[in-house]
Amino acid sequence: MNWFDKLMPSKIKTQRRSRSVPEGLWTKCEACGSVLYRNEVERNVYVCPKCDHHMRIGARTRLKTFLDPGDQTEIGAGLLPEDPLRFKDSKRYRDRLTQAQRATDETDALVAISGRMLGMPVVACAFEFSFMGGSMGSVVGERFARAAKVSLSSRIPLICFSASGGARMQEGLFSLMQMSKTSAALAQLAEAGVPFVSVMTDPTTGGVSASLAMLGDINVAEPQALIGFAGPRVIQQTVGETLPEGFQRSEFLLEHGALDMIVDRRQMRERLASVLAMLTRQAQPQS
Amino acid sequence: MNMNFLDFEQPIAELEAKIDELRYVGDDSVVNLNEEIARLKSKSDSLTRSIFSNLSAWQIAQLARHPSRPYTLDYIERLFSGFEELHGDRCYADDAAIVGGLARLEGEPLVVIGQQKGRDTKEKVRRNFGMPRPEGYRKALRLMRMAERFKLPLVTFIDTPGAYPGVGAEERGQSEAIARNLFEMSRLAVPIVNVVIGEGGSGGALAIGVGDRLIMLEYSIYSVISPEGCASILWKSADKAEDAAEAMGVTADRLNSLGLVDEVLREPLGGAHRDADAMAQSLRNALVSNLDELRRHSLDDLLAARYQRFASFGRFREE
Numbered sequence: 001m002n003w004f005d006k007l008m009p010s011k012i013k014t015q016r017r018s019r020s021v022p023e024g025l026w027t028k029c030e031a032c033g034s035v036l037y038r039n040e041v042e043r044n045v046y047v048c049p050k051c052d053h054h055m056r057i058g059a060r061t062r063l064k065t066f067l068d069p070g071d072q073t074e075i076g077a078g079l080l081p082e083d084p085l086r087f088k089d090s091k092r093y094r095d096r097l098t099q100a101q102r103a104t105d106e107t108d109a110l111v112a113i114s115g116r117m118l119g120m121p122v123v124a125c126a127f128e129f130s131f132m133g134g135s136m137g138s139v140v141g142e143r144f145a146r147a148a149k150v151s152l153s154s155r156i157p158l159i160c161f162s163a164s165g166g167a168r169m170q171e172g173l174f175s176l177m178q179m180s181k182t183s184a185a186l187a188q189l190a191e192a193g194v195p196f197v198s199v200m201t202d203p204t205t206g207g208v209s210a211s212l213a214m215l216g217d218i219n220v221a222e223p224q225a226l227i228g229f230a231g232p233r234v235i236q237q238t239v240g241e242t243l244p245e246g247f248q249r250s251e252f253l254l255e256h257g258a259l260d261m262i263v264d265r266r267q268m269r270e271r272l273a274s275v276l277a278m279l280t281r282q283a284q285p286q287s
Numbered sequence: 288m289n290m291n292f293l294d295f296e297q298p299i300a301e302l303e304a305k306i307d308e309l310r311y312v313g314d315d316s317v318v319n320l321n322e323e324i325a326r327l328k329s330k331s332d333s334l335t336r337s338i339f340s341n342l343s344a345w346q347i348a349q350l351a352r353h354p355s356r357p358y359t360l361d362y363i364e365r366l367f368s369g370f371e372e373l374h375g376d377r378c379y380a381d382d383a384a385i386v387g388g389l390a391r392l393e394g395e396p397l398v399v400i401g402q403q404k405g406r407d408t409k410e411k412v413r414r415n416f417g418m419p420r421p422e423g424y425r426k427a428l429r430l431m432r433m434a435e436r437f438k439l440p441l442v443t444f445i446d447t448p449g450a451y452p453g454v455g456a457e458e459r460g461q462s463e464a465i466a467r468n469l470f471e472m473s474r475l476a477v478p479i480v481n482v483v484i485g486e487g488g489s490g491g492a493l494a495i496g497v498g499d500r501l502i503m504l505e506y507s508i509y510s511v512i513s514p515e516g517c518a519s520i521l522w523k524s525a526d527k528a529e530d531a532a533e534a535m536g537v538t539a540d541r542l543n544s545l546g547l548v549d550e551v552l553r554e555p556l557g558g559a560h561r562d563a564d565a566m567a568q569s570l571r572n573a574l575v576s577n578l579d580e581l582r583r584h585s586l587d588d589l590l591a592a593r594y595q596r597f598a599s600f601g602r603f604r605e606e
Binding site for chain 2: 078079080081084085087088089090132137138139141142145153167168169170171172173174175176177178179180181183184185186187188190191206207209210211212213214215227228229230234235238239243247248256257258
């Protein structure tokens with residue numbers, strides 16, 4: 001931080017807009033370093049055409065590429081975060097919220113939309129990782145619970161793409177309780193026999209992985225996503241040794257029995273539609 | 288420095304040392320020191336009262352982690368009769384960081400589960416400092432399902448720094464084990480009372496903490512992340528744990544005022560470890576009255592109310 005940054009009051013300070021995918025005509029794959037034509041990357045749903053690296057994408061982009069166009073209703077769009085603890089560290093929580101809202105154009109870290117996927121009615125939610133690390137606070141929990149409620153009352157499948165560092169510390173125990181709130185909502189879906197598919201994307205850790213993300217009737221992950229309860233740094237500090245190769249990556253979790261399948265983003269719609277059609281005893285969807 | 292006293296209790300420790308000294312002298316002295324001892328004793332009590340009437344969140348966190356604080360088995364021994372500990376998750380191992388079993392409270396059978404810390408170094412290691420691994424949570428779940436099968440109420444004691452962050456724990460699905468318990472407890476068809484007796488550390492605590500009533504002892508804490516963890520992430524320094532404890536609002540009274548905790552049980556002067564019997568007595572009364580109250584509801588009402596309770600947690604605006 002330079003002297004000018006230090007001088008400015010935190011509320012007018014905005015960090016450089018961080019985007020998961022940089023703007024411009026050309027873009028670079030952070031995994032293999034290839035310089036790629038942006039349009040081609042977009043057409044490839046942000047998977048590197050050279051090395052198949054799955055880039056992180058925002059919640060809106062995710063749902064836009066996943067759901068059929070048109071006929072969409074957003075759930076809980078009017079919900080806005082509060083600051084129940086008047087939390088302040090080096091910065092006030094309120095200022096962090098404003099900053100995240102400006103940087104992402106979202107009101108909080110989860111977007112929920114009811115729409116269709118290959119013609120099949122579904123409720124889909126996606127975490128916005130650029131919004132305070134996709135952390136789960138009261139609004140995220142409530143939006144998820146409402147999405148589950150829509151799914152339950154219309155008996156249509158629920159799908160959630162998680163990308164989160166865990167619970168939102170700035171809301172204290174309210175955040176922790178979102179773990180039980182979302183899990184309880186999923187228990188109701190399970191009791192009613194309405195399927196829930198959890199898709200874990202890079203990264204899914206902490207309170208989100210230890211609640212809704214691991215509770216799918218089908219647990220899916222994108223390739224090479226970091227998934228775990230504790231972050232690798234914390235584990236390394238605890239055990240004091242280097243972690244095994246590929247530890248906490250999707251392939252590692254599949255091998256250890258935590259996932260049903262790893263699905264390439266380019267086949268996500270077809271594969272999920274096919275699985276959901278069988279679970280709900282419908283004809284094989286036409287892609 | 289007396290290790291039985293925390294930093295902020297040192298003035299009390301000095302007085303108590305003086306009292307001990309006088310008692311020792313008084314035993315083989317012709318001079319009667321009883322009056323002086325009584326005077327110092329009452330001074331020590333009023334000093335304790337004044338220090339304890341104004342504790343910071345961080346001081347309370349230290350009390351919650353006090354090395355002499357009563358642990359789950361200390362309460363089980365004092366509260367229940369006929370305790371039979373049941374072991375193992377039937378899949379992998381028996382995790383000593385979680386204990387559980389059958390017991391009777393005032394004659395009524397129930398299932399009790401709690402995290403257990405160790406007292407001496409050897410036991411601390413065996414109990415993994417009260418940090419459960421997935422097999423611990425799965426043992427807990429097995430006992431919960433047994434409670435449901437035999438229609439026995441469930442009491443859980445929460446006292447953990449958090450779920451264990453280790454390689455093996457991740458390999459065996461720490462996240463899934465915690466998530467599964469939240470899912471199952473939200474609809475477990477028996478009355479459930481959760482009591483935070485010491486440290487309520489994050490998801491590792493919540494994994495046995497979903498129920499119909501949440502009770503906290505006065506000097507226990509419950510938080511989304513440890514004050515040290517929060518400080519090292521948000522303040523970039525674990526030394527700011529004191530500020531983090533204050534900012535997150537981790538104490539029983541604060542959480543009660545936020546509507547997240549149903550009941551706060553006052554502790555004996557100086558904390559539960561100064562008089563474990565008295566603490567156990569007040570805990571017994573609270574358990575008996577809460578369980579009596581919960582038993583009066585039909586199962587449907589109980590589960591609907593439990594769902595409502597968790598659905599209502601959260602603070603937001605709506606436009």
